[in-house]
Amino acid sequence: MQNALITGTGLYTPPHAISNEELVASFNEYIRRWNASHADAIAKGEVEARAESSVEFIEKASGIKQRYVVDKEGILDPERMCPRIAPRANEELSLMAEMAVAAARQALAAAGKTAADIDGVICAASNMPRAYPALSIEVQNALGIAGWGFDMNVACSSATFGIEQAANAVKNGSARAVLMINPEICSAHLEWRDRDCHFIFGDVCTAVVIESPASATVKGWEILGTKLATVFSNNIRNNAGFLNRAEDKTGDLRDKLFVQEGRKVFKEVCPMVAEHIASHLGSLDLQPSSVKRFWLHQANLSMNQLIARRLLERDASVEEAPVILDQYANTSSAGSIIAFHLHGNLAAGEIGVISSFGAGYSVGSVVLKKQG
Numbered sequence: 001m002q003n004a005l006i007t008g009t010g011l012y013t014p015p016h017a018i019s020n021e022e023l024v025a026s027f028n029e030y031i032r033r034w035n036a037s038h039a040d041a042i043a044k045g046e047v048e049a050r051a052e053s054s055v056e057f058i059e060k061a062s063g064i065k066q067r068y069v070v071d072k073e074g075i076l077d078p079e080r081m082c083p084r085i086a087p088r089a090n091e092e093l094s095l096m097a098e099m100a101v102a103a104a105r106q107a108l109a110a111a112g113k114t115a116a117d118i119d120g121v122i123c124a125a126s127n128m129p130r131a132y133p134a135l136s137i138e139v140q141n142a143l144g145i146a147g148w149g150f151d152m153n154v155a156c157s158s159a160t161f162g163i164e165q166a167a168n169a170v171k172n173g174s175a176r177a178v179l180m181i182n183p184e185i186c187s188a189h190l191e192w193r194d195r196d197c198h199f200i201f202g203d204v205c206t207a208v209v210i211e212s213p214a215s216a217t218v219k220g221w222e223i224l225g226t227k228l229a230t231v232f233s234n235n236i237r238n239n240a241g242f243l244n245r246a247e248d249k250t251g252d253l254r255d256k257l258f259v260q261e262g263r264k265v266f267k268e269v270c271p272m273v274a275e276h277i278a279s280h281l282g283s284l285d286l287q288p289s290s291v292k293r294f295w296l297h298q299a300n301l302s303m304n305q306l307i308a309r310r311l312l313e314r315d316a317s318v319e320e321a322p323v324i325l326d327q328y329a330n331t332s333s334a335g336s337i338i339a340f341h342l343h344g345n346l347a348a349g350e351i352g353v354i355s356s357f358g359a360g361y362s363v364g365s366v367v368l369k370k371q372g
């Protein structure tokens with residue numbers, strides 16, 4: 001059975017960037033207003049005054065300098081702290097589908113493909129705009145692709161899990177080529193009022209074309225192997241779901257947005273990812289030292305440095321483990337694909353690894369060889 005290829009990638013970046021300075025100024029204004037409006041209760045010791053955020057902390061703790069978002073004003077408005085997204089009629093293309101179509105068109109062009117060459121669409125992302133119809137089917141329809149589409153969610157790891165499903169479909173002959181898309185509007189499931197996480201996420205969409213060598217018309221990357229793993233953890237969780245309405249829960253709804261135990265995640269996920277990648281490479285008779293580039297999930301700079309150090313037994317250069325989270329922040333499933341899209345320029349025969357990790361816990365790796 002021949003290996004599947006990645007022959008094209010695409011990236012849609014929203015038009016608005018928020019710097020750490022802008023973010024912290026708006027957050028701290030919100031905190032000042034909150035503390036002022038709770039001054040009596042704070043004075044009586046009934047509630048604690050809330051602490052301000054800081055640009056220095058954000059950059060030191062995460063490496064993030066800015067993030068792109070679909071709406072800036074709503075997020076930075078201290079009275080709102082949430083993106084403002086106009087509802088669209090069912091007959092209109094949804095916002096996430098629009099982002100996906102933009103990224104997909106780039107990926108198709110890079111692969112030298114038209115809609116007629118694609119047999120399936122996989123939408124792999126950490127949140128969907130609705131329960132059904134599947135977003136992938138909306139994108140399939142917008143692009144004029146025959147065949148099938150389905151959505152899947154493995155949080156930050158969705159893209160590598162999606163690539164494996166696409167590669168399997170190509171290898172078993174059920175599709176000539178598959179479009180795998182990762183639309184992420186993280187800004188809408190992030191609590192921008194929470195100092196612990198308000199700086200972490202951004203919005204973006206990536207797209208990847210996976211196809212059979214028989215149909216490929218451009219030199220791409222051969223998928224030497226994929227490896228997926230999950231281990232249950234409550235340390236990254238979002239309880240929003242269709243049962244919320246039936247639960248009649250009122251009061252604190254904080255758990256209906258992203259919540260995490262960041263320190264625990266850091267400590268538990270880094271070794272898991274390093275071991276996962278090393279064992280995947282080992283199963284392909286490869287060593288970490290023979291890998292030219294690691295396109296790692298982009299959640300935290302220190303995390304990526306630690307994972308690369310564990311693998312290489314020395315510090316990795318930015319050429320070996322490219323960083324895009326300084327500009328994009330954590331874009332969930334799209335992060336490792338942005339790094340691959342922007343820094344995929346390997347020479348023929350060179351090896352690279354895409355790896356994503358996050359909620360679940362989940363970790364996925366895709367080992368690639370650049371074609372000559």
Ligand code: CO8
Pocket residue numbers: 052053054057058061062126155156186187189190195196197199201236258260261262263265266299300303330332357358359360
């Ligand atoms: N400004 C100033 N000080 C702050 C701030 C702030 N904004 N936030 C916290 N502090 C304070 C804390 O209160 C604490 O003070 P003290 O020591 O007095 O208690 C101190 O700074 C240190 O706080 P932390 O221990 O929380 O800081 P860390 O050094 O651990 O850094 C991070 C926090 C950056 C969150 C770090 O732990 C991290 O990046 N961990 C890994 C997280 C990760 O990778 N998570 C993956 C989640 S993404 C995923 O799986 C997909 C989810 C789906 C997408 C969701 C979209 C919304």
